[in-house]
Amino acid sequence: MKLVIIKYNAGNIQSVLYALERIGASALVTDDTEEIGKADKIIFPGVGEASSAMKYLTERKLDKVICNLQQPVLGICLGMQLMCSYSEENNTPCLNIFNETVKHFTAPPQSGIKVPQIGWNNIYHLKTNVFQEIKENSFAYFVHGYYANLGEHTIATTHYIQPYSAALHKKNFYGVQFHPEKSADIGEQILKNFLTL
Amino acid sequence: MLTKRIIPCLDIKDGRTVKGTNFIDLRDAGDPVELGALYAKQGADELVFLDITATHEKRKTLSELVNKIAHHINIPFTVGGGISSVEDVYILLQNGADKISVNTSAFKRPELIRELEKDFGSQCVVLAIDTKQEEDGEWYVYLNGGRVKTDIKCFDWAKQGVDLGAGEILLTSMDHDGTKAGFALEITKLLAENLSVPVIASGGGGKTEHFKDVFNKANADAALAASIFHFKEIDIPELKQYLHLQHINVRL
Numbered sequence: 001m002k003l004v005i006i007k008y009n010a011g012n013i014q015s016v017l018y019a020l021e022r023i024g025a026s027a028l029v030t031d032d033t034e035e036i037g038k039a040d041k042i043i044f045p046g047v048g049e050a051s052s053a054m055k056y057l058t059e060r061k062l063d064k065v066i067c068n069l070q071q072p073v074l075g076i077c078l079g080m081q082l083m084c085s086y087s088e089e090n091n092t093p094c095l096n097i098f099n100e101t102v103k104h105f106t107a108p109p110q111s112g113i114k115v116p117q118i119g120w121n122n123i124y125h126l127k128t129n130v131f132q133e134i135k136e137n138s139f140a141y142f143v144h145g146y147y148a149n150l151g152e153h154t155i156a157t158t159h160y161i162q163p164y165s166a167a168l169h170k171k172n173f174y175g176v177q178f179h180p181e182k183s184a185d186i187g188e189q190i191l192k193n194f195l196t197l
Numbered sequence: 198m199l200t201k202r203i204i205p206c207l208d209i210k211d212g213r214t215v216k217g218t219n220f221i222d223l224r225d226a227g228d229p230v231e232l233g234a235l236y237a238k239q240g241a242d243e244l245v246f247l248d249i250t251a252t253h254e255k256r257k258t259l260s261e262l263v264n265k266i267a268h269h270i271n272i273p274f275t276v277g278g279g280i281s282s283v284e285d286v287y288i289l290l291q292n293g294a295d296k297i298s299v300n301t302s303a304f305k306r307p308e309l310i311r312e313l314e315k316d317f318g319s320q321c322v323v324l325a326i327d328t329k330q331e332e333d334g335e336w337y338v339y340l341n342g343g344r345v346k347t348d349i350k351c352f353d354w355a356k357q358g359v360d361l362g363a364g365e366i367l368l369t370s371m372d373h374d375g376t377k378a379g380f381a382l383e384i385t386k387l388l389a390e391n392l393s394v395p396v397i398a399s400g401g402g403g404k405t406e407h408f409k410d411v412f413n414k415a416n417a418d419a420a421l422a423a424s425i426f427h428f429k430e431i432d433i434p435e436l437k438q439y440l441h442l443q444h445i446n447v448r449l
């Protein structure tokens with residue numbers, strides 16, 4: 001199987017590569033549109049800021065390539081958010097694969113709740129084979145200040161300030177807000193599940 | 198619900214894990230790669246890897262060691278020690294670190310925090326502060342692994358660091374570090390309740406009750422400890438089970 005990680009100006013690619021290595025998989029890291037088109041499966045990672053990431057993708061025509069992919073695609077964190085329609089982070093129009101707006105967490109005054117959310121939180125209402133063998137309320141590692149609402153594409157839910165989408169799915173496209181590459185054994189199982197879809 | 202985090206810290210000198218009392222008298226505590234992998238398996242929520250000699254001896258953190266550790270662990274991983282530029286951070290991230298921590302270099306040139314935030318995002322930048330309470334009752338910032346006192350108050354520097362883009366504060370009380378007498382609750386609470394980012398409490402954790410107190414009384418977001426884990430005085434699964442029974446939300 002040919003696995004490709006889309007290379008762009010957003011971090012955590014190395015962590016994803018090492019996580020794949022731990023489960024016995026290898027991947028090519030590239031922003032070459034032809035290589036991405038030829039892949040069997042694609043991981044779209046990301047830690048960073050939405051508008052500069054979209055700018056990078058658009059300049060390399062990767063935006064159109066990603067939207068037209070027919071193979072299974074897994075967006076991680078910012079990758080998932082970029083697959084939504086729009087992000088409040090610097091008012092950025094995104095890829096519009098998932099019909100959801102990405103909003104900034106707003107903590108109620110005096111609540112003491114910190115934004116961004118950093119740490120381990122439960123994922124529940126798990127759907128699709130990506131979450132096969134994952135128990136309801138398992139813990140995953142999150143680092144994010146923006147979130148996608150619950151909607152028709154939601155396949156996992158997490159609660160921080162309010163319930164929101166921990167994962168999204170539409171056709172061949174999957175997105176997870178948490179970091180499977182840093183979510184211990186649960187995360188490795190989710191990556192394995194994606195590789196065997 | 199977001200959990201409180203338990204973070205073992207690996208203080209590294211010459212490629213080995215070491216631990217001292219009040220920042221001196223270092224003892225060998227084992228191979229950092231083995232320890233890191235063991236802690237990840239036991240349910241540690243993150244790891245922190247500090248090259249404690251880096252600033253002093255003007256060495257760069259051993260990126261090769263970071264790389265080796267990163268291959269073996271599947272939880273988030275922070276690296277600190279001797280980081281003073283965007284280039285230093287780039288190399289560490291390339292070798293598998295998820296976050297980096299800055300201390301003395303950021304104090305001497307606060308703009309560094311902004312530069313790192315701009316290039317890597319605030320989630321990547323942990324501001325480590327070593328602090329000590331003076332006779333006037335105030336907590337002051339110390340530099341160079343606790344060897345150099347400054348006239349700046351801990352809270353003021355933490356606040357400035359957050360304004361510049363630090364995504365977390367790693368607060369170590371030098372008065373408590375290595376004593377196993379409990380965390381510095383007062384200063385931890387001041388920071389945890391007045392800053393918009395998570396605060397990791399460090400220094401003094403010796404008993405399971407100390408962890409309960411730092412979460413319940415000081416509102417810390419995470420607690421970090423080293424020797425008690427390295428020398429197996431407290432076992433991570435037991436600690437988390439205890440906290441769970443005390444109704445503190447932890448990842449089990």
